[in-house]
Amino acid sequence: MSENAPDSVVAIGAGQAASQLAISLRQGGYAGRIVLIGDEPFLPYSRPPLSKAYFKDGQPERLLLRKQDFYDKNAIEIRTSARVVSIDRDARQIRLAGGEVVDYGHLVLATGARNRVLSIPGADLAGVLMLRGLQDADRMRSLAGSARHVAIIGGGFIGLEAAAVFRAAGLRGTLLEAAGRLMARAVSPQVSDHFLSLHRAAGADIHLQETVRRILPDAGGKVAGVELGCGTIVDADAVLIAAGIVPNDDLARDAGLRIDNGIVTDCFLATSDPAISAIGDCANVQHGPDGPHLRLESVQAAVDQAKNLAARLLGQPEPYRKSAWFWSDQGTAKLQIAGLRHGADRFDTGADPDAGKLIVRSYRGDRLVCVETVNMPAEHMRARRDLESETAPA
Numbered sequence: 001m002s003e004n005a006p007d008s009v010v011a012i013g014a015g016q017a018a019s020q021l022a023i024s025l026r027q028g029g030y031a032g033r034i035v036l037i038g039d040e041p042f043l044p045y046s047r048p049p050l051s052k053a054y055f056k057d058g059q060p061e062r063l064l065l066r067k068q069d070f071y072d073k074n075a076i077e078i079r080t081s082a083r084v085v086s087i088d089r090d091a092r093q094i095r096l097a098g099g100e101v102v103d104y105g106h107l108v109l110a111t112g113a114r115n116r117v118l119s120i121p122g123a124d125l126a127g128v129l130m131l132r133g134l135q136d137a138d139r140m141r142s143l144a145g146s147a148r149h150v151a152i153i154g155g156g157f158i159g160l161e162a163a164a165v166f167r168a169a170g171l172r173g174t175l176l177e178a179a180g181r182l183m184a185r186a187v188s189p190q191v192s193d194h195f196l197s198l199h200r201a202a203g204a205d206i207h208l209q210e211t212v213r214r215i216l217p218d219a220g221g222k223v224a225g226v227e228l229g230c231g232t233i234v235d236a237d238a239v240l241i242a243a244g245i246v247p248n249d250d251l252a253r254d255a256g257l258r259i260d261n262g263i264v265t266d267c268f269l270a271t272s273d274p275a276i277s278a279i280g281d282c283a284n285v286q287h288g289p290d291g292p293h294l295r296l297e298s299v300q301a302a303v304d305q306a307k308n309l310a311a312r313l314l315g316q317p318e319p320y321r322k323s324a325w326f327w328s329d330q331g332t333a334k335l336q337i338a339g340l341r342h343g344a345d346r347f348d349t350g351a352d353p354d355a356g357k358l359i360v361r362s363y364r365g366d367r368l369v370c371v372e373t374v375n376m377p378a379e380h381m382r383a384r385r386d387l388e389s390e391t392a393p394a
């Protein structure tokens with residue numbers, strides 16, 4: 001451990017990024033105190049299965065990133081159900097909701113993100129759900145047991161994954177997306193079209209360019225349906241709102257750190273205060289010394305940023321410039337994305353419709369920037385290797 005390493009590392013948030021940070025610090029020989037403070041009543045767990053396998057199997061122990069004995073053996077202190085309410089940068093202390101104060105040598109903001117709340121009438125009715133954490137997933141599972149028809153607001157990854165698991169459980173689903181295509185923020189038009197056909201062929205009722213005016217109650221105050229912008233009423237006894245997420249950056253804002261679409265960091269994951277870093281969904285990270293700032297919402301980014309930060313705290317700083325990758329499972333289709341397609345001006349596409357396979361390569365000028373594949377895992381791995389070697393320093 002470097003002699004300049006902080007005597008303690010305290011992380012706010014005990015999710016994917018914070019857990020990886022603690023693991024990497026101990027693996028790298030860090031001997032100081034490590035404390036993870038999370039407001040959920042669980043050890044750090046994996047969120048992706050919440051909209052996939054967990055809906056079917058309902059086994060929370062399978063979600064845990066590590067068991068309690070791992071944290072005990074590695075002297076990693078985890079505080080669950082503990083909410084941090086403020087940061088005192090001068091005193092290098094944080095305050096918990098109950099008034100307790102914790103000192104930090106280095107503070108890491110790994111606070112993740114929360115669901116975007118829609119301000120439409122009826123969004124607070126019984127039977128309206130949002131999915132972010134394990135408790136939401138349990139609510140979704142139990143509601144699915146009594147519901148017959150779910151309206152899903154939002155055709156991004158979570159809305160579409162949920163549509164697939166609802167369908168597999170025998171529920172009818174109507175999906176309402178305001179944009180002209182599915183997953184529009186993240187995937188190419190070719191991939192949007194592919195998934196539109198796939199979900200429709202499996203029986204999904206999908207409406208594009210459709211807004212929701214309000215969620216309608218029945219006489220008992222439960223969801224009875226949704227009224228669309230065009231005036232049509234869709235019957236439904238449950239509603240899932242999946243309208244994207246916003247970064248949890250309020251603590252950082254209140255502490256006077258630089259905020260712009262999340263907590264802004266340099267390419268070493270440092271915020272505008274060198275004693276505080278930010279990683280994961282809450283962080284808008286510079287990719288490489290001259291690179292763009294990007295706030296990514298993925299397991300890969302949370303894990304790679306945590307590893308990079310651990311190395312810096314152990315005295316081996318390297319600019320962060322990992323190439324991004326992501327996956328989404330929707331029914332029998334595994335979508336995998338390597339790279340980011342922003343600014344792409346040219347595409348080439350290959351497909352084997354009978355085998356449910358698709359590949360879309362996106363280029364900016366001559367440079368390959370993104371490869372999207374459906375049910376082609378070997379091509380995805382190849383693309384990750386190619387893109388990683390392109391982002392490595394010369």
Ligand SMILES: Cc1cc2nc3c(=O)[nH]c(=O)nc-3n(C[C@H](O)[C@H](O)[C@H](O)COP(=O)(O)OP(=O)(O)OC[C@H]3O[C@@H](n4cnc5c(N)ncnc54)[C@H](O)[C@@H]3O)c2cc1C
Nearest residue numbers: 013015016017038039047048084111112280281297298299
């Ligand atoms: C249903 C679902 C499916 C997903 N599927 C995929 C997928 O297929 N592929 C993929 O790459 N990614 C997926 N993701 C995204 C992925 O899970 C996130 O990118 C990842 O969890 C980010 O890690 P994080 O540590 O930044 O945030 P989180 O894991 O969200 O952890 C942040 C923690 O901080 C806590 N916190 C916030 N503020 C405070 C505070 N003031 N005090 C104490 N604690 C606080 C939060 O409650 C939370 O527990 C999915 C997410 C969801 C919700």
